[in-house]
Amino acid sequence: MTEINATAPKRGVPLWAQVIIWTLLVGLLVLVGVTLNKRQQGSVRPGTEIPDFTLTLFDGYQYEGRSKISLSDLRGKVVVINFWASWCKPCEQEAGELQQVWAEYADSGEVVFLGVDYVDTEPEARVYLQKFGIDFPNGPDMGTKVSQMFRTTGVPETYFIDQNGVLQYVKVGPFVSADEIRNQLDKMLP
């Protein structure tokens, strides 16, 4: 065996091949690393300014007469964005409370609630909205555009954005009481 080795031509890996191999390896590591970083970020942190987005509302829902709502239209108001889905059982626990608190604050004009229906079927979503008598603006996010922006980790999740468009508080999971929502709102209102 050793003899065969001795006679074998000692050729190294050509430089071009080395360059390709290392590039591929580094590329793979970068790809995986970036993805890992993205996965580990979790949802958007309080203190972040939320970029603008537009949500098309369900038929029958509107905001100031329009069937679309943009975050930029809501500057100067506290915005409560609630992610939910009709198939989500814990969402039902807080649906009544959300509507209740909304009803209390709606007239002040200082707060806007916005329901975002995460990957859902429209007929079932309507049934859900009707069941809980929800009348604050609601729109579907079937393609997860908005949820991806917030990097939601599940439903329900609620985001409180202040008058300057900066995220102040994130609630993961259902609210236990209406007071919990009120307290958070009162902290943010002048």
Place this chain on the structure above:
Amino acid sequence: MIADFGYGILVVSLVVALYSVAAAAMGVINKSSPLIESARRAMLLTWPLISISALALIYLLVNNHYEISFVYEVTSSSMPTYLKITAWWGGQAGSLVFWSWLMSAFASLVTLRKWDRDREFLPYVIIVASITLAFFLTMSVVFENPFARLYQTPEGIAAHTFAPANSVVFTPEDGRGLNPLLRHPGMIIHPPMLYLGFVSFVIPFAFAMAALITGRSDDRWIRITRRWTLWAWLFLSFGLVLGGRWAYDVLGWGGYWGWDPVEIAAFMPWLTGTAFLHSVMIQEKRGQFKQWNMILVILTYALVIFGTFLTRSGVLSSVHAFANSPIGPFFMGFVALTLIVSLALLIWRWPELNSETEMKSMLSREALFLLNNLLFMSVLVICFVGVIYPLVSELATGAKVTVGPPWYEFSTSPLFAMLMFLMAIAPLSSWGLSSQEKLSNLNKPVLGGILALPVLVFAIFWKQLTFMIGSWPGVVIALAVILAVAALMYIFRKLIWLAAVLAAVSTVYLYFTYTQNIIALIGFFLIVLVLAVTIREFWRAVRARQNSQQENFALAFARLIGRNRRRYGGYIIHVSMMLMAVGILGIEMFQKETQGQVAAGEALTISGYTVKFEDIASWNNPPEQVNYTRAVVGIYKGDQYLGQLYPRKDMYFSDRQMLNPTQPMSIPGNFSSFKDDLYVLLVDWEPASASGATFKIYVNPLVNWLWIGSLLFFIGVVIAAWPDKEAEYATARVRNKAYQPSSAD
């Protein structure tokens, strides 16, 4: 107390593992064998240490110490003791300790062997194994401590290794209990088998690294590790099969393999491992393909580590994946380190690994083995692209895509068909038909043309290959396959004709009695061909023995296998693969399903079976937090009563906030026979009355052969891998003499 003890021991074993790395490294630098010996002993110490720590963990699991976060996560008071023990690997933190424990067991086993001839390997094997072990232990000690307690602080309850300020230990009333999907017996053995497979590939890798570092370019490391590799491969294969069986029995989708990214992550090292097991035979006999074997071993280990990382860090999302975990970045670092170091070493030693390669012809034994390797690597490429592409797409365009079973099936099936054909000619390749004389009467350009055609057609119509049979590309493909088979048949005509006739007759028979599906027919043709050739090989060999040794058939058969375990074990594995292929073809091509709502007393019919809904009952089991609904159905084949089945639906009440908070489990009722499985699922029912229920019924033809095949597979690998020291050395010496008359070794 016990928890502190367990954690302490875990820390000590980490220190010991690190010491063993340092001592081995110092030993090499100072050429000090006492230091290396000390490193070896440290290595041997890790296994008892981790065992003690594991015992502490098991003690906590069994005795309901819910103040321990991990115990709280995976057990509950209502679980039987054996489940509490197996809950050890039911969650991330515990399974990491389990992994370290297996790892140290293997490392200890390998350090116990005689090292006389391979002294120079020892320190490097210790270094590689201990670094890996230290890495896994660090993850347990720093990031995923299974002994962490729950502490109540003003901010809430959280798990901490050390008590934070102003905190009291929090002890929940009861644990959350093991994930219901993991309570199945198949799931209890499946992960340990997979881990065993994964972990045991560390040893060949460690030897390969040692060979690269020392620059010892002979194939000594392969001789030492080939049995390891076989056992590793056995565990990995069995882990995969058990996973399939588990899916079939518990997941309730009528299948066993879903081309899920995590399944593929475990399948990829299997592919390279299988390729290695084949190509290593050539290196052993002829000293060729050293570079290639080195690549395969490194690749296998890299895929093990990379796959584990993808699954455990939450990079891949899948039913199998562990939840987001803090180990991600650290693990990522280890993966990068492993890949970069091994690649650098490989490139550095590449010239030394060069070996004079020589072969007689394109159809020689070596060439066929290389073709086999090419096909396995092709399947690997497909799997890798399929797993990685969704990440690329998500990053580049923000769009999530599914690369699912249809894509994998059409991509890989032609490759699997070609692998089957290679199996058919494998026994023939050792019969001298590779010699030049027998092929001299061939017109090589014509043959090349005939062979190139199917490759070309596969390349162009690769999508349509499986699904457009009936339209013109399908016809072209079928034609091409037939041409290719014809060409190879022509080459191997003297040896294969009997098997080919048998296969052709069976195929024609199946065409008139069972199916007209061209793909299925090609599949069955290949299966019969492989079986016939392999069995004939056995037959001839046994007859020859009978004649020359005057033994009876059984004895001749047993001795034949006993004298050449690896070869005949290998053939048994090929046969078992064909049995599995029968099952896979059956369920993939001929699965029938129906779903319908029926009232009590009514029946659904499918493929000659009648399933009559008899009764349904629903009850809660509060301690286990589960609601069971069980239906009773009577099953009939024609008018013949076969018995009852009890499809079940278990709903677990859960307080966890997940994307799908109430994930029910559908446990099928399954009536199994050699011909087919009747697989009944309870889909839905009318609440509060036995008036109606919805069933989904699958008829899965031939799927039982998949499980029968896997049992035979197990036997085959055990035969091939059974330790047989004396004979091994003897034959090795004989071969060395026969093949390398001029060699000094």
Place this chain on the structure above:
Amino acid sequence: MKKHLRIALQVLALVLILTGVWAGVAAAQGSTPTDDEVNAIAKQLYCPVCENTPLDVCPTEACRQWRELIRQQLADGWSEDQIKQYFVDNYGARVLGEPPRTGLNWVVYLLPPALILAGAFVLFRAMRSWIKPTSVEAGPAESKTIPLVQDDYVSKFEEELRKRK
């Protein structure tokens, strides 16, 4: 006169066609699609919120709702392609079992065959360079001691017989 007749005939034809279409739609709406019809389509779609789970076997509440949606759409006379398109438009390409053949997704269809062909080419080239027609310089002695197939059972027996003697 003739012109009027033609218009009348055309109107009549139109009415007939429309009635036919209406009748067809009505018939489609009249019967509830069976579970098997729903599953046949659901099988080809993937649950948009779970990972890699076909819609027909996914046990969650969300998937049950999607199956009902398919049933509703079938009842409304939608074709299979329309339903699939609806799902893609609403939930994105991830509901399909394989990436649609557009843009970057071609990578998935072209890269593996390209790599495999490249591998086959490299292997073929390498093998061709390794093939040495029974070389003269190797010498007759070596070519006899390295036969490819030495380890068949016949020689084994001989060896064994020799040992026993």
